[in-house]
Amino acid sequence: MPLKLKTLARRLSTLHGAVFVALSLAAGAAVYGISDRPSAARFQMPVIAMQSSHAPPGMQSRFVSSTQNIHTHAASLVELDDGRIRAFWFAGSREGAPDVEIRSAVYDPVSDHWSAEQSIANREDTQRSLLRYVKKLGNPVAHRASDGTLWLFYVTVSLGGWAGSSITAVTSTDDGASWSPARRLITSPFLNISTLVKGTPFNYSDGSIGLPVYHEFIAKFGELLRISKTGSIIDKTRLSSGNTGLQPVVLIKSPQQAMALMRYSGASPRRVIATTTADAGQHWSPPAKLALSNPDAAISGVVLTDGRILMALNDTEQSRDALSLVVSSDGGKSWKTVYQLEDQRGQHTGQEHYMQAAAELAKATDAGITDAADYARSAQRNKCEVQGCGFEFSYPYLIQARSGDFHLVYTWNRSFIKHVRFSRAWLDGQLEKATHDQLH
C-alpha cells in the first residue's frame, strides 16, 4: 500500500498528474456551480386595487421633463413604495451624443405634481464605475424588485451604434434618492454587444426579475433575461428569431401564462408580432403577426384585472404621428381603439404652421404652462428639417399603479416627455363609448 501511494504521488507530481488534479477540482467546482443554480420560477402577479384611490374621474396630462432645446426620448416609469411614480428618460444635445444623461423626476398622484428633473447617470460616471470606456447612453427602464430595491437598467454603447449596446444596471434602496455604482450585465458572447432594453420588467415568484431585452446586431430578435436578486443573470430565453422582432413587452396573464408583443421591423404589412408561453417563460411559441398596425415603433401595454389587454402604440403603418390606446378582450386576436391620444397624421407642415400647431398641442397637454412657444421651439429644433416638419409621439410606456390608476409616458416630438394619467373608471367609460360608436 505505501508503495502504491508513493507511485501515485510520483505520477501526480508530473504535469499529466497535475492536470488530472486540476480537472478533479474543476469537476467539484462545477457541481457546486450547477447546484447553486436557481430552479424555474412562476410569474408574480401584480396586486392591483379594484377601485382607484385618488384619481379624478377624467384623464389628465402633464409634461414630465422641463428642459428646453434638448433631445429627450425613451421614458419609463416605476411605482415607488409610497405610491408616487418615478420616471426615467434620456436627454442630451442629440441622440447618441456624449452629453446624453439619464434623467428622472417623481410624480405625486395626490398633488398631481411632477418634481424638478435630476440627472441619475451620465457617460463619465458610468465608465468610471464600470472601468470600461463608454461612448454613449440610451434607453432606461426601471423596476421595483420584490425586496423593495429599485433597479435601473440602461443602455450603454462603447463601440459603434445602437447595435453595439450593452446593459448597465444601478440600484437604489431608498426609492431613487441615491444610487449604487454602475454594473455591467454580460448578456452576449460576442464582445457582449447588442442587448438593449425597452419593455417593462416584472417579478418572478422567487424574487428574481424578468427583463425583456432585444438584439439588433446582424439579426433582430427579442429575448428575456432572468436576473437574480443580487443582479446575476441566471437565464436567457429567446422570444423570436430572424430579423424582425424588437422591443418585447411581456404581458403576464397568470403565474404560468404570458404573451410577449414585439415591434415588427420586417416588410409590409407592418403588424405587431406576438408569442406566448404556458410555462412561465421557459418556452415560447413561434411569433405570429397580430391585427395591430405599427410602423416599426415601440409599444407598451398591461393586462387588466379582468384579463383584457390594454396597449399604447402608434397604430398606423407609416409614421409615429398618431398614438392610440387599444384594447383586446380575446387575448390579442382583435383590437378596439378606445382613445386617440395624439393624431397629427400627415401633418408635415412648414415651420410657421408647425410652430403654431406645436404650441397649441403643448397648451393642450398642460394648461398651466405659460411658455407654449418655447415648447414649440424645442419641437422645431428636433423635428424640423429642410424638407419640412413632422410630429412624433412615440416610445409609450404604460403601467398600472397599485391604486388601479394608469400612467402613460411617451416622447413628445423628441423634445419632452409627456405624462397621461387616467383611472379605470375613465377607461371603462371610453370602452363603453367605443362600443356604442361601433354599434351606431
Next chain:
Amino acid sequence: MTNFTDLTGLASVASATALSFVLLPGFARITKLRLAVLPGAVFVLVLIPFSGMPLAAYVRGVTGDLSITTLVLVWCALLRPWFGCGATDARSRYALLMLVVLAALALYPLALGAGAFDPYRLGYGDPLLVAALLLTALAAWFWKSSLIALCIAFATFAWSAGWYESGNLWDYLLDPFVSIYALAAILMHAVQALFRRGRPPESKPALPAS
C-alpha cells in the same frame, strides 16, 4: 471601491496588451531579463489610472473580459522563454485550436440569431453542457492533450468561482479573439501543409507562434 471582477477583467486585458508588445519585431532577440521586464512594465502601465481610467479600461470597453482559454495561451506565450510552454506541445496546441474553432462555429452564428436555438443559454449552468465539457476534458487528458484539459478545467473553475462579471460559462471558454486567432492558425497550418505536399520531407511543420 473597485470590484474584484473589474480587477480580473482589467488584468486579462493587460496580459494580452503585454503579449502584444512581446510579439513586436525584434523582441525575439532580446535577453530573458528584458523579456521579463518589458512586458511586466507594460502590464503595470496599462493598469495605472490616467484621469480616472486606466488605459486597459478603454481597451476593455471594446473587447470585454478575455476568456480563460485566451489567458492560458497568452501566459503560455509570455512564459515560453522560461518554461517552453506551447512550443514543446504542438500537438496539444493544435487540438486546442481545432476545438476552439469548432466551438466558435457552433456558438457565435446561433447566438447571433442564425436559427431559433441559442446555445449561449446553456452557459448559465446547464448540467448537460458542463458534463459534456468535463467529459471532453477527461478524454483530452487521457490522450495527453493537456492544454485542452487545462483550459476547460481553469475555465470551469473560474466560472464556478465568479472570476469575471459574466455568469455564463461560454464567456470563460471562448471569446472572439481566440476564435479568430485559432481559425487563422488552423488555416495557416493547412496552407503550409498543402505547400509541403510533394516536397521531400523535412522537419515536422510547426504552428505559428501565439
